[in-house]
Amino acid sequence: MTGKERDRRITDVGTLKALAHPLRMRLYRNLTLARVATASQLAEAVDEAVSLVSYHLRKLAEHGLIEEARPQSADGRERWWQPASDGVSIRDEDFRDAPEEAAAHTAASRLFAEQRMDMYRRWLDERAHWSHEWNRAAESSEAALRLTADELAELNKEMLALLHQFDERGRAADAAGDTEGRENVAVHTYAFPFRA
Numbered sequence: 001m002t003g004k005e006r007d008r009r010i011t012d013v014g015t016l017k018a019l020a021h022p023l024r025m026r027l028y029r030n031l032t033l034a035r036v037a038t039a040s041q042l043a044e045a046v047d048e049a050v051s052l053v054s055y056h057l058r059k060l061a062e063h064g065l066i067e068e069a070r071p072q073s074a075d076g077r078e079r080w081w082q083p084a085s086d087g088v089s090i091r092d093e094d095f096r097d098a099p100e101e102a103a104a105h106t107a108a109s110r111l112f113a114e115q116r117m118d119m120y121r122r123w124l125d126e127r128a129h130w131s132h133e134w135n136r137a138a139e140s141s142e143a144a145l146r147l148t149a150d151e152l153a154e155l156n157k158e159m160l161a162l163l164h165q166f167d168e169r170g171r172a173a174d175a176a177g178d179t180e181g182r183e184n185v186a187v188h189t190y191a192f193p194f195r196a
Contacts (some may be wrong), residue, residue, distance in 0.1 A: 006164065008064075010086035011094040013101050015063040019088070020108035023048065024056045025115060030067060030082070033184050036069045036082045040101070057081055086167075116188045123186075149193075156191055163187060 011015050019025060023046065030045045031037055037045075043053040043182035060066045061081070069082035120140075127135055147155065170182065 004083070005085040007087045007089040009089045009091065009094070013095065013104050014093070015065065016090065016104055016108050018059055018063040019065060020104070020111050021051075021056070021059075021110060024060055024113070025111065027056055029115075031066060031081060032083050032087075036072060036080055038080055040075060040078070042081075043180045055081075074134060102132075113190075116186070119186050120188065152191055152193070156189075159189060 001052070011018065019028060026046050027042055030042055034041065034045075037192045039054040039057055040050050042057070043050040046053065057066060061068070064084050065088070066081050067082040071078065071080055090105070092105060092109065095101040123138070127138070130138075145155075173182065
């Protein structure tokens with residue numbers, strides 16, 4: 001564990017809107033993967049101008065989503081950034097008080113889902129270029145369960161705890177220099193009620 005807050009809960013619409021910008025979310029995701037990076041490095045990763053990326057990084061920092069990091073090189077002109085927490089959490093219950101808050105939450109949730117689906121589509125398009133081992137390990141499934149709201153909450157809590165356990169294992173291995181065969185892995189879950 002990094003000692004940072006785990007899954008910082010976003011409860012204000014201003015911070016939600018700051019994160020729910022398409023480029024800012026891509027920058028946040030890339031910074032989470034890199035753990036520490038400069039605007040130049042992130043600009044290259046998202047194929048945007050450094051000045052534009054710097055602007056959006058400052059906006060994320062204004063809302064406490066990212067923060068300046070200890071310089072990783074001797075070049076004093078470089079400004080290094082890192083996520084301010086190990087992930088964020090956004091809950092529907094925090095954005096129900098006013099119609100504009102609910103609308104902002106819905107819009108943000110749609111953006112996040114679209115970006116996640118884009119990641120999955122890219123995997124589908126590129127999977128022929130991945131090894132047999134990675135193709136065998138990758139998963140896509142759907143389950144239709146009969147649960148109560150409390151049982152669904154318990155399921156979500158247990159799945160998140162398991163993801164955190166594997167995240168900590170991967171971070172510890174990286175810190176120990178055990179990077180052989182490690183790749184970034186996206187795990188997307190959606191758990192919601194529906195009527196047939």
